[in-house]
Amino acid sequence: MTERKVILLVEDNPDDEKLILMALQKGNITNEIVVARDGQEALEKLLGAPGKPPITPTVVLLDLHLPKIDGLEVLKKLRGSDKTKHLPVVMLTSSDEEGDRVRSYDLGANSYVCKPVDFGAFAGAVNQLGLYWLLLNRPAP
Amino acid sequence: MPLSAALETERRIVREISAIVVAIGGVAFGLVLVLVRGILAPIRGLLSGISSIGVGDYDVRVPVLSRDELGELAESFNAMSAQLARTTVSKEYVEGVLENMRDLLLVTDSAGRVKTANHAAAEALGGAVVGRPLAELLSSDDGFAAPKAARDAEVALLAKDGGRIPALLSSAPLRDREGRPQGWIVVAKDITERKRDEEALVRAKLAAEASSRELEAFSYSVAHDLRAPLRAVDGFSQILLDGYSDKLDDHGKDYLRRVRAGSRRMGQLIDDLLNLSRITRSVLKLEDVDLSAIVEELAGELKRSDPKRSVEFAVEPGVVVRGDPNLLRVALVNLMSNAWKYTGKKPSARIEFGRRPGPGTTLYVRDDGAGFDMAFANKLFHPFSRLHSASEFEGTGIGLAIVQRVVGRHRGNIRGEGVPGRGATFEFTLWEENA
Numbered sequence A: 001m002t003e004r005k006v007i008l009l010v011e012d013n014p015d016d017e018k019l020i021l022m023a024l025q026k027g028n029i030t031n032e033i034v035v036a037r038d039g040q041e042a043l044e045k046l047l048g049a050p051g052k053p054p055i056t057p058t059v060v061l062l063d064l065h066l067p068k069i070d071g072l073e074v075l076k077k078l079r080g081s082d083k084t085k086h087l088p089v090v091m092l093t094s095s096d097e098e099g100d101r102v103r104s105y106d107l108g109a110n111s112y113v114c115k116p117v118d119f120g121a122f123a124g125a126v127n128q129l130g131l132y133w134l135l136l137n138r139p140a141p
Numbered sequence B: 001m002p003l004s005a006a007l008e009t010e011r012r013i014v015r016e017i018s019a020i021v022v023a024i025g026g027v028a029f030g031l032v033l034v035l036v037r038g039i040l041a042p043i044r045g046l047l048s049g050i051s052s053i054g055v056g057d058y059d060v061r062v063p064v065l066s067r068d069e070l071g072e073l074a075e076s077f078n079a080m081s082a083q084l085a086r087t088t089v090s091k092e093y094v095e096g097v098l099e100n101m102r103d104l105l106l107v108t109d110s111a112g113r114v115k116t117a118n119h120a121a122a123e124a125l126g127g128a129v130v131g132r133p134l135a136e137l138l139s140s141d142d143g144f145a146a147p148k149a150a151r152d153a154e155v156a157l158l159a160k161d162g163g164r165i166p167a168l169l170s171s172a173p174l175r176d177r178e179g180r181p182q183g184w185i186v187v188a189k190d191i192t193e194r195k196r197d198e199e200a201l202v203r204a205k206l207a208a209e210a211s212s213r214e215l216e217a218f219s220y221s222v223a224h225d226l227r228a229p230l231r232a233v234d235g236f237s238q239i240l241l242d243g244y245s246d247k248l249d250d251h252g253k254d255y256l257r258r259v260r261a262g263s264r265r266m267g268q269l270i271d272d273l274l275n276l277s278r279i280t281r282s283v284l285k286l287e288d289v290d291l292s293a294i295v296e297e298l299a300g301e302l303k304r305s306d307p308k309r310s311v312e313f314a315v316e317p318g319v320v321v322r323g324d325p326n327l328l329r330v331a332l333v334n335l336m337s338n339a340w341k342y343t344g345k346k347p348s349a350r351i352e353f354g355r356r357p358g359p360g361t362t363l364y365v366r367d368d369g370a371g372f373d374m375a376f377a378n379k380l381f382h383p384f385s386r387l388h389s390a391s392e393f394e395g396t397g398i399g400l401a402i403v404q405r406v407v408g409r410h411r412g413n414i415r416g417e418g419v420p421g422r423g424a425t426f427e428f429t430l431w432e433e434n435a
């Protein structure tokens, strides 16, 4: 049942991308993971672009600092569109600055997770996130 | 009567009349003398006394020449001038004050032309001030083209050397006894120095803000940008250990473990640095903080973290101070966990918290653990400097630096005292008067 659910990972750092994919794999989460490498690509995937229909992931893992359009800006645009205003968005970022957290929640983030340096902790966090949003969370209709 | 007899009678009469005339003349002359001496001289004295008082000299006295009405008049005149001198400010006195005051003083006529300028005004504005319109001597936003009442208006005085002197100007109308406007009295205070200080203050504030913004940006980028590559180092070495261990010999695995330990330690250092800079950046929220309660709570947590250890806590109850609850907690966490850590090698230990009696707020945390060598005490509070090696006791050396900053933000001081093998005491003050 979780097979058809898609995760959109918005991450510009290829190392982090690889580590997240490996962590999910290690946790036996085999859902399709679509990756967007900057904010603009993320918005095109979620809101659609000429010739490309939008995708509807179960959850978006969104980095804060992204090229072109940064994470907070992406979040703001998503919340401004009827299609994506209820879409679960998890901020997944290196920063645990209070300011970033406050701004993220102000703009309607569902969750804020700081990427730990320690890979064990990081893998654990990514796994729990995946399981929670794919299995436990009941999305808005 | 014979002619000769008649002539004789006539001559006698003439002689007598002459004598009478001479006598009358003498009497008249005497009278004039008396008049001049007794009446005119005292009156002249009085007149000159009155005119002296008219120009502000109250020290004048007239001689008392007689014991009559005029004498009385002179005496009461002297009494009056003495009374005036006592109760009235003399013109010289006023002039002395005005001339020597540091503020500029100008008196203008009702059209705003300067009639009088004191020394300070002449000095600042150039000698030839008298006769010039006030409007030529200063420039201001609200314009003094026509004189008007003002109180501490900010103006620039146009100095003789072409410079502009910032000044606070106050002016008020001068009126005569009937209330008719006579002119204006204008006082200006040179505020060059104050302005300079203000500007220096503004510059210093801007610089401080800029550097705190820089610090903010710096720590932000440390937080975000330095962590990402570390995560890669740690993550991929872990993946190598997990998935490729069959391809690595023991040496290879050992090296990889060291890579991981190094990256994690660096991650810890980054977090420490960030915490340190947060202490400095955060806004103080002052409340009454129950330090005893915090310490009791921390003691409980420490005991639970290693229930096998035998540590006795002696916490003075009811130590409440004014301060930021979050920051004070951070300080106590560091002091208490140090006490816990550095007593870790003893079979049993005692950790105390309390307040020193006496004026002011002096608090202490004491333990009977490893202690330290006082020769290096000056390094205790430097970020990342340690007095024990990592093989003896783990740590990054940030804790006491954080404590010192917290104490500093509460205008206090901290010092540590240790005896190797006997224990350590950290004593800190809060809200020192002259800190």
Ligand SMILES: Nc1ncnc2c1ncn2[C@@H]1O[C@H](COP(=O)(O)OP(=O)(O)O)[C@@H](O)[C@H]1O
Pocket: B334, B338, B339, B342, B367, B369, B370, B371, B372, B380, B385, B386, B387, B388, B394, B395, B396, B397, B398, B399, B400, B401, B418, B423, B424
């Ligand atoms: N309670 C204590 N007893 C003995 N030494 C201490 C104590 N607290 C601090 N020190 C010494 O001061 C140094 C700096 O302390 P701190 O800044 O907390 O760093 P850390 O505990 O991480 O080493 C420690 O390395 C230790 O040598």
Ligand SMILES: [Mg+2]
Pocket: B334, B337, B338, B395, B397, B398, B399, B400
């Ligand atoms: Mg410490």
